[in-house]
Amino acid sequence: MPDKTMEKLVSLAKRRGFVFQSSEIYGGLGSVWDYGPLGVELKKNIKERWWRSMVHEREDIEGLDAAILMHPKVWEASGHVAGFTDPLVDCKHCKNRFRADDPKIKGTPGQPDAQCPTCGMKGTLTAPRMFNLMFKTFMGPVEEDAAVIFMRPETAQGIYVNYLNVLQSSRQKVPFGIAQIGKAFRNEITPGNFVFRTREFEQMEMQFFVKPGSDGEWFEFWRAERLKWVQDLGIRQEKLRWHQHGKGELAHYAKDAYDIEYEFPFGWNEFEGIHNRGDFDLSRHQEYSGKKLDYLDTTTNTRFVPNVVETSAGADRTTLVVLCDAYREEAVKNEDGADKEELRVVLKLKPELAPIKAAVFPLVNKDGMPDVARRVYDDLRKRFNVFYDDGGSIGRRYRRQDEAGTPFGITIDGQTSQDQTVTVRDRDTLKQIRVASAKLVDYLKEQLTG
Ligand code: GAP
Secondary structure, eight states: OOOOHHHHHHHHHHHHTSEEETTGGGTOOTTOEEEOHHHHHHHHHHHHHHHIIIIISOTTEEEEOOOSBOOHHHHHHTTHHHHOEEEEEEBTTTOOEEETTOTTOBSOTTSTTOBOTTTOOBSOBOOOEEEEOSOEEEOSSOOSGGGEEEBOSOSHHHHHTTHHHHHHHHTOOSSEEEEEEEEEEOOOSSOBTTTTBOSEEEEEEEEEEEOTTSHHHHHHHHHHHHHHHHHTTTOOGGGEEEEEOOGGGSOTTOSEEEEEEEEETTEEEEEEEEEEEETHHHHHHHHHHOOOOOEEETTTTEEEOOEEEEEEEEHHHHHHHHHHHHEEEEEEEOTTSOSOEEEEEEEOOOTTTOSOSEEEEESSSOTTHHHHHHHHHHHHTTTSOEEEOOSSOHHHHHHHHHHHTOOEEEEEOTTHHHHSEEEEEETTTOOEEEEEGGGHHHHHHHHTOO
16 A cells, blocks of 8 residues: 555645645745745744754854855855766756656666656667756846856855854854754755755754864764754654765765654655764865964964864754654544544644644633633733634534644633633543633643643
C-alpha cells in the first residue's frame, strides 16, 4: 500500500489553514508555499523557541537580522558563484530540465541512447552542464551584468560579513556566536515533498566563532545541544538519527558535517545540519574584501582567524517534522454521547507549539451559556491565542480542534451557572476535568510551560 500520509497532511494543512500553495488562484507557483493563520502561528512558535534558546538563554550568542540582498562579491568569496551548482541536462525536444543523476533518465545524457523521462524521445538530452542554484536579479535602473546581484542562498554569509561589527559592538570575546533567522532562496531543480524542498524558505542559523584547535570540541558540543533542542520539540526519538557526511558529500566549506535526519513519510531526510566550517569563510572574506578579520586574543597576545561551527536548521523543514510527527489517526469513542467508535485525525503537537492553545465552546446556544463563554474567551485571549466556536455538536467542535492541534477544549455547560466551573477536555487523553473559571488562566499557564 503506498503511504498516503503526505497527501493527507497536505490536505489537512490546506483545510485547516496551515499551508497554502503560493498564488493558487493562478494555478500555483512551483514549490513556493504560503503559511495560513494556523501555519504562521506554528512556525512562529518554533522560531521563537529557537531564538529564546540560542539568543536569550545564552550569554555568548548575539542576534542579527542581515539584509537578503548583499554585495555580489560576498558570493564569490563564499564559493557560491563557483561551487553552488548542480549538474543538469536539457531535453532539446520538450525543453524540460533534469538533474543529471535523475534515476528516471535511461542511458547516458549526451549520447544517442539517452531517453527523456518526460517526452520519451531518444538522443535529445544534452550532456550535463553545471547550473547555479542562486536566483539573480538586478539592482538599480539598468539591467546589465554590472548590476547583477543574488538572492541569498543561505543566511550564514550575512553573519560572517557582520562578524567584526557584532564583535566590536557587543564586546563579546571568542568563543562566541551570532544567530539569525531569515529567508533564503534556491532555484532548486527537483523541489518537492510539500515544504520540504522549496525555492523560498527560512533558515535558523547560528555561527559560533572559536579558537582554531578547539573547533572539534565545540562541534561535539553543538551536536549534542541541537539534538536536545529537537527532542524537546516533542519529536519521537525513534524517528530521529544522525547522518555524517562522507568525503564526496561535504559542502565546499565544510571540514566535517552531521545532519539530524527525520523519518518523513517519504523516507529519512535531513532537516538540520551541524557543520565545522574551519576558517574557510572568514579567511575568504578577509581575502576578497581586503579587510582584516583576525582576532586578537588578549590573554595570550596572539592573533588568529576564528574557526566556525555552524548550526543550520530550516524553519520550514522543522515545521514539517513537527507536523509529520504530530499527525495521528485514531479510533476514539464518540464524544456526543453515542455508543460507538469513530476515526479522528489529531495533531498531537506539544502544547507550547500549538497554534491555538484552547478553544472555548458554549455547550448550547441558550440558557446564558454563550454570554459566559464569550466572557471566558475575552479573558483568555488577553494571554493566549484562543478560539471561540459555537457551531455544530460539541463532538464535531472537538474534532475540528483536534485537527488544528489545540490541546484544550473549554466547555461552558449547565453546571457552570451553578458552581462557576467549566469542563476542560484534554486533546490527547479525551479526559475531562472541571476547573473553576476564575482559575482557568493559571491552569492553562501551568499546562503550557515546559
Ligand atoms: N549555511 C549552511 C546551509 O545552508 P544546508 O544544508 O544547505 O546548509 C541547511 O541547509 C538547512 O536549510 C537544511 O537542513 C534545511 O532544513 C534547510 N534547507 C536547505 N535547502 C532548502 C530548501 N530548498 N527548502 C527548504 N529548506 C531548505
